[in-house]
Amino acid sequence: MEQFIFLIDKVTAWVGKAFAWCIMIMTLGVSYEVFVRYLLRDPTSWAFDISYMMYGTLFMMAGAYTLSRDGHVRGDVLFRLWKPKVQATIELTLYILFFFPGVLALIIAGLDYAGESWFYGEVSVMSPANVPIFQFKTITPIAGSLLFIQGIAQCCRCIICLKTGEWPRHLEDVEEMETMLLHQQEEEEQYQTATQGDRAGSA
Amino acid sequence: MTDPQVAVAMLGIFILTILLGFPICFTLVAMGVAFGYYAYYDPERMSSIFDNQIFDLLVNQTYSVMANDVLTAVPLFLFMGYIVERANIVDRLFHTLQIAARRLPGSMAIAALATCAMFATATGIIGAVVTLMGLLAFPAMLKARYNTSFAAGVICAGGCLGILIPPSIMLIVYAATSNVSVVKLYAGAILPGFLLAGLYIVYVIGRSIINPSLAPKPKDEDIGEVSRGRLAIMAATSFFPLAFLILSVLGAILAGLATPSEAAAVGALGGLILAIGYRVGGILQGEIVPDWVSAAAKPSDSWFQILGVGAMVVLALHVAYIVGQALMAFFGDWTVSLEGGLFGTPYINSVLALFVGIGALLVAGRVPVIGAIWPRTPATHALMTFAGHGALGGLVAAAAYLIAVHLFDFDEVLRWHEPNDWAVDIGFLVGAAGWLAWRIVEKDRLRESVYLTVRTSAMVCWLFVGSWTFSSVFSYLGGEQLIKEWVLSMDLSPVMFLILAQIIIFLLGWPLEWSEIIIIFVPIFLPMLGFFDIDPLFFGILVALNLQTSFLTPPMAMAAYYLKGVAPPHV
Numbered sequence: 102m103e104q105f106i107f108l109i110d111k112v113t114a115w116v117g118k119a120f121a122w123c124i125m126i127m128t129l130g131v132s133y134e135v136f137v138r139y140l141l142r143d144p145t146s147w148a149f150d151i152s153y154m155m156y157g158t159l160f161m162m163a164g165a166y167t168l169s170r171d172g173h174v175r176g177d178v179l180f181r182l183w184k185p186k187v188q189a190t191i192e193l194t195l196y197i198l199f200f201f202p203g204v205l206a207l208i209i210a211g212l213d214y215a216g217e218s219w220f221y222g223e224v225s226v227m228s229p230a231n232v233p234i235f236q237f238k239t240i241t242p243i244a245g246s247l248l249f250i251q252g253i254a255q256c257c258r259c260i261i262c263l264k265t266g267e268w269p270r271h272l273e274d275v276e277e278m279e280t281m282l283l284h285q286q287e288e289e290e291q292y293q294t295a296t297q298g299d300r301a302g303s304a
Numbered sequence: 305m306t307d308p309q310v311a312v313a314m315l316g317i318f319i320l321t322i323l324l325g326f327p328i329c330f331t332l333v334a335m336g337v338a339f340g341y342y343a344y345y346d347p348e349r350m351s352s353i354f355d356n357q358i359f360d361l362l363v364n365q366t367y368s369v370m371a372n373d374v375l376t377a378v379p380l381f382l383f384m385g386y387i388v389e390r391a392n393i394v395d396r397l398f399h400t401l402q403i404a405a406r407r408l409p410g411s412m413a414i415a416a417l418a419t420c421a422m423f424a425t426a427t428g429i430i431g432a433v434v435t436l437m438g439l440l441a442f443p444a445m446l447k448a449r450y451n452t453s454f455a456a457g458v459i460c461a462g463g464c465l466g467i468l469i470p471p472s473i474m475l476i477v478y479a480a481t482s483n484v485s486v487v488k489l490y491a492g493a494i495l496p497g498f499l500l501a502g503l504y505i506v507y508v509i510g511r512s513i514i515n516p517s518l519a520p521k522p523k524d525e526d527i528g529e530v531s532r533g534r535l536a537i538m539a540a541t542s543f544f545p546l547a548f549l550i551l552s553v554l555g556a557i558l559a560g561l562a563t564p565s566e567a568a569a570v571g572a573l574g575g576l577i578l579a580i581g582y583r584v585g586g587i588l589q590g591e592i593v594p595d596w597v598s599a600a601a602k603p604s605d606s607w608f609q610i611l612g613v614g615a616m617v618v619l620a621l622h623v624a625y626i627v628g629q630a631l632m633a634f635f636g637d638w639t640v641s642l643e644g645g646l647f648g649t650p651y652i653n654s655v656l657a658l659f660v661g662i663g664a665l666l667v668a669g670r671v672p673v674i675g676a677i678w679p680r681t682p683a684t685h686a687l688m689t690f691a692g693h694g695a696l697g698g699l700v701a702a703a704a705y706l707i708a709v710h711l712f713d714f715d716e717v718l719r720w721h722e723p724n725d726w727a728v729d730i731g732f733l734v735g736a737a738g739w740l741a742w743r744i745v746e747k748d749r750l751r752e753s754v755y756l757t758v759r760t761s762a763m764v765c766w767l768f769v770g771s772w773t774f775s776s777v778f779s780y781l782g783g784e785q786l787i788k789e790w791v792l793s794m795d796l797s798p799v800m801f802l803i804l805a806q807i808i809i810f811l812l813g814w815p816l817e818w819s820e821i822i823i824i825f826v827p828i829f830l831p832m833l834g835f836f837d838i839d840p841l842f843f844g845i846l847v848a849l850n851l852q853t854s855f856l857t858p859p860m861a862m863a864a865y866y867l868k869g870v871a872p873p874h875v
Contacts, residue, residue, distance in 0.1 A: 121758035124383050128576075131380070131569030135562060141629035149373075152565060157370030163762035172759045173327035173766065178815040180325025188325070195326040199334035206337045207366065210359035214367070217761055241366055291325075 102257055103269060109254035110169045110183050110272050113247050117166025122161050127155035155173050168255065170271060184282035189262035196256050199210045211241030272284035307343070311783025314339045318774070328820055329763075332770025342776040349805040358777070361560060365772040369765055373565070374480045379761040380568035381471050384553075384575050386753035388546070391579035394423055395440055397743050398543035400445070403535060404773040410512030412448055413458045414505055416441040420462025421501040425550045433464030454511070456607015461504055467818065467852045469572075470496035470554060474646055474851070476564065477764060477822050478844045481771075482830055486564045490557055492845045541585075549574045580744055587683050587744070596686050596743065608692030609685065614661030615736040616688070622733055654732050690743045691736045702727045771823045772778055788832055800834040802843075805829050806850050813854030821851065 134148030167173055180188060218235040227231040261269045314335060321331050341359030349355075369375065369789050388394075401415035408414055416437060423433050437459045445455040467474055470490035479486040512518055555570040556562040562570070586592035778784060796804065812821050826847060833840050 117758060117762075118755055121754045124379055124572075124754055124757050127376075128380065128383065128569050128572045131566055132573045135566045135570050138632075139561065139634075141633050152376050152569075153371050153373055158374040159379060159758050160761045161370060163758040164766050167759045167762040167766070168327065170759065172763050173329055174763055174817055174819055175325050175327050176322040176816055176820065177325045191324050194324065195321070195324065196330075199321075199326065200330045202329055203334035203337050206359055206362055207333065210426070213359070221602040235393040236368070238367065240370070241363060278615050301437045 102261060106254045106257050106261075106269065107272060113165035113169055113251045114272070116247060117163040120162035123155040123159040127152055130155070146228050147232060148227055150225045150230070150232040150234075151277055152249055154232075154234070158236060161244035162247070164244055167249035168248065168251050184266075185262050185268055186266055188258040189268075193256060193259035193263070196252055197258070200252050200255075204245050204252060208242050208245035208249065211238075211245055215239040215242055260297070279297075308782035308786040310339065310342070311778050311781035312786060314778060314781070315783060319827060322652075322816075328824070329766040329770040332767075332824070333362070334776045336770065336773035339781065340631050340773070343777055343781050361776060362773050365776060366769050369768045369772060372480060372768075373550070373563075374476065374486060375713040375765060375768065376564075377471075377476050377486070377565040377568045378473060378764055379757055380572055381473055381476065381763025382760050383753060383757040384568060384572040385473075386756050387572065387575040387579055387750075388423070389436070390753055391575070391582060392747045393542065393546055393578070393582070394419060394436055397422060397438075397536075397546065400535070400538045400542045404539065409508065409516070410444050410508045410518070412441065412450065413455070413508045413512070414460055416445070417462045417501065417504050417508065418457070419499070420544060421469060422550065424463070424466030425471070425554070433466050434459060435821055437463060449520050456507065458504075462501075462775060464852050464855050465497065465501055465516060467855070468493055468500065470494055471557065471564065472848070473764070474818050474848060477819065478826065478847065480768070481823060482826050482840045482844060484840050484844060487557055487560060488841050489844055490554070492841055493848060494554070496839065496845065496849060499645070544582075545578055549578060575744070576750075576820070579746075579749070580741055583744055583746060587687075588681075589630045590681075590683070593683075596690075605685070605689045608696070610661035610692070611690040611695055611846055612688035612691030612693075612736070613662070614659070615691050615732070616658030617660045618657045619733055619737060654695070655726065657695065658731070674687055687740065687744075691740050694739025695732050695736035698731035698733070699728065701735065704730070718828055741873075765824075767823045772825070774824075775827055784828075784831055786833070787828065792835060793830055796836075798838060801832070801836050802838060802846070805843075806846060809847055810850050810854045813851050818851050 124151075130151045132150050134145050134152075138144040180191075183191075215235065215238045218238045222233065223235050223238070225234045258269055318331065318335055320337075337358055340361060341356055344357040344361075344697050355398060380526045390590045398415060402412055405411040405418075419441070420433055420437055423436070442455055442459055445458075446452065466472060470493050472493070475489045475493055476486055478484070479489055549571060553567045553576070556567045556570070558566050583592065587594065751870075775784075791801070809821060809825070812825055829843070830840060833843055
């Protein structure tokens with residue numbers, strides 16, 4: 102089952118990370134627009150559409166990736182205090198009760214919405230360049246589906262935890278500066294106590 | 305139950321479920337959908353069980369988050385922050401400031417506060433500032449026999465400035481929830497932010513004059529004699545570039561020249577250029593040795609190097625030309641089109657570059673300008689080879705583009721677009737510069753910044769997806785109205801209401817993070833502001849100040865928690 106979880110994690114992480122590079126397109130595109138508009142007074146007709154499309158795409162597509170790395174904010178004041186088994190029971194219930202209905206609604210409604218947009222061949226009204234936006238609206242059901250399969254993986258995590266009493270490990274990934282440093286510090290302390298123990302033993 | 309009562313029940317259940325520790329954005333979506341289904345339930349109009357207006361509402365709210373032009377600034381500012389955070393700029397900055405302030409009482413504390421303030425301006429993420437400074441400045445201060453709690457206080461207080469000093473992510477998020485303009489919020493927050501930073505510094509100086517044992521002066525041999533010139537160089541390479549970047553981003557926003565997203569994009573690009581600049585400096589001075597410098601050279605490399613040298617010269621000419629054009633356009637109020645390129649002739653750049661390269665080969669070492677970029681060390685060898693690779697690659701791409709345009713007649717499809725031979729020049733220059741930058745940049749660091757940006761943006765923006773769905777159902781059911789009437793019936797004065805609201809937010813700041821508070825709880829207060837005649841702008845600044853304090857105050861002081869994690873064990 103762990104293999105299955107990691108497979109899903111890898112798929113959603115790959116998608117999330119691939120679309121993360123939209124931030125580079127966004128940075129370069131908007132900077133170019135600033136340059137030609139404010140300095141050369143010759144604005145582009147596409148940069149505004151590009152900027153919000155890249156923004157929308159990157160955060161929607163990363164939703165499942167963020168979920169797999171436990172990045173979505175939660176009120177964990179009480180949650181932290183419970184045993185892993187209790188945590189897993191509650192999470193599993195809430196995934197079934199809250200997560201899947203909500204995400205399913207997003208997928209179904211998103212499909213309708215995107216379908217209409219494809220039918221009209223909808224273009225952006227924000228700029229004269231007639232940038233098409235039906236592909237942008239299709240992001241919603243795709244992101245919803247990614248979340249759905251990631252939700253299945255999260256449920257599997259809960260089930261493993263219910264069986265073994267411990268949360269299964271996550272894949273290695275980039276960490277925030279503070280988390281990274283905290284981990285390093287902990288490992289060093291463990292190492293130090295271990296070596297001190299050795300010394301005491303040998304003495 | 306009447307509808308408004310259902311709405312209050314909805315809020316109550318939601319607050320209870322927050323405590324269960326499920327990711328909040330999905331709780332919000334689910335509860336919005338469930339209660340919305342009830343709210344819009346109308347058997348006569350529904351042809352099937354899925355034909356409920358809540359689904360339209362959900363997807364419309366999602367789309368309005370996706371296409372929101374205020375929130376576009378969120379990933380851009382995050383990206384800028386992560387780049388600056390990971391580019392080792394902070395330790396240079398702290399070191400320089402520490403030496404610059406060495407004659408003042410409490411010099412290290414002042415340097416730490418100033419570094420925090422500048423770094424906070426660039427990132428706006430609290431945890432990062434506190435941990436980094438905790439690793440960097442805290443041991444240094446302890447070593448100089450500073451009082452422990454004094455030093456810890458300085459770092460926590462400095463680190464929390466990030467939430468207030470613009471461009472903070474929190475203020476953008478508040479702007480998106482309350483429809484106050486970001487520019488006004490920033491203008492409002494900049495004064496208290498820097499005032500606070502200034503007061504901290506005054507406090508530090510005062511305390512250390514009254515009680516010098518808190519912050520003993522560093523001994524001269526600890527720092528060593530530093531000449532004025534050396535200090536000026538250190539400041540020029542660490543303090544001024546970052547200060548310039550920050551001031552131009554902030555200045556552009558506050559002067560109303562650019563929208564926050566535009567300023568953020570330029571800031572991110574500037575941060576990237578700064579990081580690349582530090583790295584090039586390091587590589588040229590031999591401090592950093594990437595794999596490709598020591599890698600064995602291929603025989604074909606010399607040709608690429610010639611092309612690379614030519615490309616760099618042409619690139620410099622081109623940049624000078626464009627800058628000149630831009631200056632003329634800016635001061636002369638002309639419209640200048642970028643198309644046309646250098647000397648107005650396509651293809652000339654590539655040919656020119658080749659000739660410049662060959663010419664450089666003949667005169668290398670005798671002409672000062674070309675001598676400076678002529679490959680002599682392994683590092684410049686490799687750099688010029690990359691420039692040559694990139695230029696050639698760009699040429700090939702541009703040729704393929706031109707052929708494709710002429711063969712397949714893309715004009716019909718892309719009507720607004722006029723394909724022209726100018727693509728060759730652009731391909732050549734962008735290829736050279738882009739590939740060079742891509743090879744130089746530390747890809748691990750860039751990757752980390754990009755992935756962290758996307759994760760944090762997803763966290764913030766998915767919260768918006770949930771919260772907007774939830775709150776529109778909540779107000780459709782009449783919950784907002786009910787709460788408003790209830791608060792009004794308490795007959796509070798505006799000041800009392802303000803104090804009450806701030807106390808609630810302060811208390812919420814202990815268990816919850818700022819994103820939840822601003823996106824979910826602050827909107828509950830917002831509709832009442834109009835009745836009490838309170839400016840949402842003023843309210844927003846107060847909330848920011850308040851949250852900053854609440855992060856500093858026990859029992860749940862996040863800042864202290866982060867510092868504890870990295871501090872030496874005996875603290």
